[in-house]
Amino acid sequence: MKRDTIYDTHRQPVPPFEFNDQVAAVFDDMLKRSIPLYDEIIRRQAQLVAAFYPENSRIYDLGCSTGNVGLAVCEAMGSTSFNMIAVDNSAAMLAIYDERRRALPAGDRITLVDDDVTRTAIEDAGIVIINFTLQFLSLADRDRLIDRVYRGLRPGGLLLFSEKIVHADDDFCTLQQDVYYRFKRENGYSDLAIAQKREALERVLIPETVADHLRRLTGAGFKRLDIWLKWFNFCSWICQK
Template sequence: MGKRGQMTEDRIYHTPQHPVPPFEFNAAVVNVFEDMIHRSVPMYAEIIRQQARMIQLGYHPGTRIYDLGCSTGNLALALCAGMPAGSFEMVAVDSSKPMLDAFARRLAGWPHRRQIVLRHGDIRNVEMANASVVAVNFTLQFIPPTDRDQLVQQIHDALVPGGMLLFSEKTTHADPRFADLQTDFYYRFKRENGYSDLEISQKREALENVLIPETLHDHHARLNRCGFTAVDVWLKWFNFCAWICIK
């Protein structure tokens, strides 16, 4: 495979596949994940950078940070770069073992490694408590919609008063005119980042019924049902959004 800087280039959908298998976070995806996420998610680096800063402001000593759907550890490593070793405690959870293995390799050189606990499992089954911050980045969209209320309620209940939920999602729009516009600009973004129409089409097919986006209204209604007292979209790029929610 080719290289983009220090990242292995994402060429998973470069050649025709018949049929296109459902998307999963397997070893092949993990191998190209850094290239894939930066070329496929607008403003991803900015989301991680600013979330790390918000966590530094919102974290209370003696509490925990949970990163649900932590992937290869980008948020944790951003925290390590900005907070002294021993100054926070994080539990990072992912259902993909290859993701966690990559996370562990990246974390090995940091003095913070003993304060970050990696857990392999379904985030719906994680016992959480005494959390000042919970981060969920581009993960809720992969959870069955019928289970999302319960997960967000668990997060809310695990947060200390004033605790923060930071999450990011790909969204959709109830008005088809805006939905079409958002999709058009998103595919332009991917083409500008070097993906071909074949790659875009096959990735879309792979994610069908795997990634199920919701509208802003859907998300806000759930957050209100689950008891969050303050909700703000601090970043929006067409159909990609990042929230800060306070208990």
């Protein structure tokens, strides 16, 4: 796994964050050192997919990046047949995913689609996964996407999604940021790298509160839903239609 050193050296100005070749090449290291409990999220989601997958339905992974969920689902499903549609609009991410997918015996069960998730048709879905991707869309696109996900899910189908979030309370917001930067320092990011990444993500990644997400999910129609994992400013949900 190539180490993420993108923000280690001084940059002036810091360009807005993009999912380009440079990021794709170090992305797995970036995820593991930037998202608390990332491996746990992916492993448990794959197990949930295996437990809830309705036969012959489609699994969607929207904002699939380099395919960590897809690979984990292949392992969790074993010999069970499934059909996964993995969507991303970064060619650099999809190129890495494609290479990893081809190395797996069940890799042909995953179809990679280079598209904007705001346009992807969602039909006959048994499971929809959206990890750390809603946060990069406009608020209106988030509403529309979650509405389409709800409509595209079979009754009983699952939406599994994870997001970076903000606390509604200003003091807790400061506290969660302090804890998060401590986590990043513990994972080898310098203060300069943390500050420059933060600047790069400003106006690109807009986190919302748990209440905002709850409003959107219930507004779309989800009635059975819960947060199954939360770590300060990170949150994973399970929602059933």
